[in-house]
Amino acid sequence: MFPASSDNYARDMSTPRTPEITLAGGPRRERSDAVRNRNRLLDVAARLVAEHGAGNVTMDQVATAAGVGKGTVFRRFGDRAGLMRALLDHAEKRFQEAFLTGPAPLGPGADPVDRLHAFGAAAIEHRLRYRDLYLAAEQPADQRYSNDPPHDLLARHVATLLVAAGVHGDVDLLTQGLLATLEVPLLHHLSTRRGMPADRLAAGWGDLVDRVTGEG
Amino acid sequence: MFPASSDNYARDMSTPRTPEITLAGGPRRERSDAVRNRNRLLDVAARLVAEHGAGNVTMDQVATAAGVGKGTVFRRFGDRAGLMRALLDHAEKRFQEAFLTGPAPLGPGADPVDRLHAFGAAAIEHRLRYRDLYLAAEQPADQRYSNDPPHDLLARHVATLLVAAGVHGDVDLLTQGLLATLEVPLLHHLSTRRGMPADRLAAGWGDLVDRVTGEG
DNA sequence: ACAGCAAGCGGACCTTGGTCCGCTTCTTCT
DNA sequence: AGAAGAAGCGGACCAAGGTCCGCTTGCTGT
Structure with a gap:
């Protein structure tokens, strides 16, 4: 449109x-x-x-x-959000390249579960770094996730890794659930208001991934 | 304030x-x-x-x-969101009573994991029913989750059940992650745009809970 | 070079959420 | 009942996002 x-x-x-x-x-x-x-x-x-x-x-x-x-x-x-999204474009593309074609464990080559861990840590760092723009780029609640190619790309990536890790079940839904964990307003809240450092958030993600993939 | x-x-x-x-x-x-x-x-x-x-x-x-x-x-x-929140007040209080003091398995008495399952199903149904108000009641991205007593109440409840289910680790963070899965804009998207029926969403929540609590 | 025209431009205008402050009304105390 | 002060009221006002449409500009084909 x-x-x-x-x-x-x-x-x-x-x-x-x-x-x-x-x-x-x-x-x-x-x-x-x-x-x-x-x-x-x-x-x-x-x-x-x-x-x-x-x-x-x-x-x-x-x-x-x-x-x-x-x-x-x-x-x-x-609209305003669109301008902010455009400003994020560069950084977002770099992040995407990092997990699509960059060096392991974030990029291809490593064990899928390791890649998921690395993915979470990278996403958290990335999103917190640009939280300002992400917060300003957020769409109205009723159209969030609609027509959001970056989100869809992450979803495909995570879903692929989950499957590669041998996860069975409603992978699509599981993926959306995992990604919900990484939403910027939540990260922002936990980080700023609740004082959780990035590595605690990353560890939490890792823990969740382990539980979901059945490690440990 | x-x-x-x-x-x-x-x-x-x-x-x-x-x-x-x-x-x-x-x-x-x-x-x-x-x-x-x-x-x-x-x-x-x-x-x-x-x-x-x-x-x-x-x-x-x-x-x-x-x-x-x-x-x-x-x-x-x-503000506008405050008015919408006030309109939700009634329904929200009923939902809260249901899992705090209502009949099992949603209320006290059942196995914690069963209660978590019931909680998710009830939350999903509740939130989809009132999605219109919830979407309109959403706060600006940078203050979401701040000073949100209803959210905090749910968080305490879920955290308690997780502990009761014998979950170890960063329960606080795990709780926030689980609740992120139930955010209304996401439920709305999955339900409306992606056509997932409520019971599929509930099953997805149940699956996630099982993985997190180490069942199955 | 020039004509034709789609694409782009700009800023007046509209809408809506939110603020401000002088005036009114309720409550309480005597 | 009446005085005094706090709480509440209302609507003019402001800010900012978003729309509209008549005018301009760059592109293309001759």
Whole structure:
């Protein structure tokens, strides 16, 4: 429905364009001013967020600081959460690569249960590091998890590892349950308000994984 | 900080008042017009929510329909989520009584693991039934779980049962993990968007509980 | 080079949650 | 009954997210 994520930053603006085969209603190339504006907006937004915290940056501020109209911001990113998601894009992609293709035990090669342990620890660290953006990027309660490709990717990954670890049963549901444990607002609460350090959270995840996979 | 929940509906407005011993800065009795207004607001809000859905009722509508000023609504309930929470109060209290003092296996008397199973099934049913209100009552991501007595009550209950079931380890964290599984937005998503019936969700909870408590 | 046009732009405008503060009403004390 | 003070009230006001639509701009085909 919306332009969707983009993978921003340093987009190649000089490709000499092929005749642009648009058969079957394929998408037209993006206009250059649109690209310029998106990059400007992302730069400016990143700066403002770093300065004032994601929760204290208004869409107007971003638009003004980037020298564009408010409508442009919303056209690009759909809504506030969309802008925040775009800002997370980079970090999230790096995290994804780490468990998809990076070195073991997080990446391929290690025992599935070990990978699950590593996955939890990495996810916790990642999410706590960017909690500010994650909290600001949260969608309204009634559409959370809907159309959330990053979440789906994690789910596929975890489900695969569970199966590889020999877990039987409703793996799909088990996966959603495990991932619910890693939701940012909860991590944030346990970490900040309840004073639990990241390694305790990681140990808790590990314990849960062991119980679910039947280790120990 | 705010007047907090109240237990609304049909409040006794005719008690002849005792001299009201206010030593040590105790709270004054609530003014009668305040009580009247709260009840009016709750009635009206309940009606509007039933008619249009919790997500489609504005604070202005409620105020106007109740014949009070907007400020009054906010003074009573703090914010929109607070009003929704107040509307949930009744149902939530009944649910709490069911597992605290009701008949087994949900209430006391049964095996702790059986009670956990029953608890999950009941929570899932309860939350799906009132999902509309729960979704509208959700707090901003950065303060979720903070000062959430209902959540804390459930947590104590689950933690107690886990201990009674002989679970060792970081029970506190394990409890939070289990409860995360029952968050309304997730249940809503799995139920509505993914088409999972309530008993599948309940079975999934049961499976998770069994794994955690080391049954099967 | 230029015409045609889809894509993009911008900012006025709307909606809604939430705040503020001068005025009113209830309660209590005498 | 009346005075005094606290509690409550209401609606004007503000902030911020999101929409709309007439105008502009970059792209493409000739």
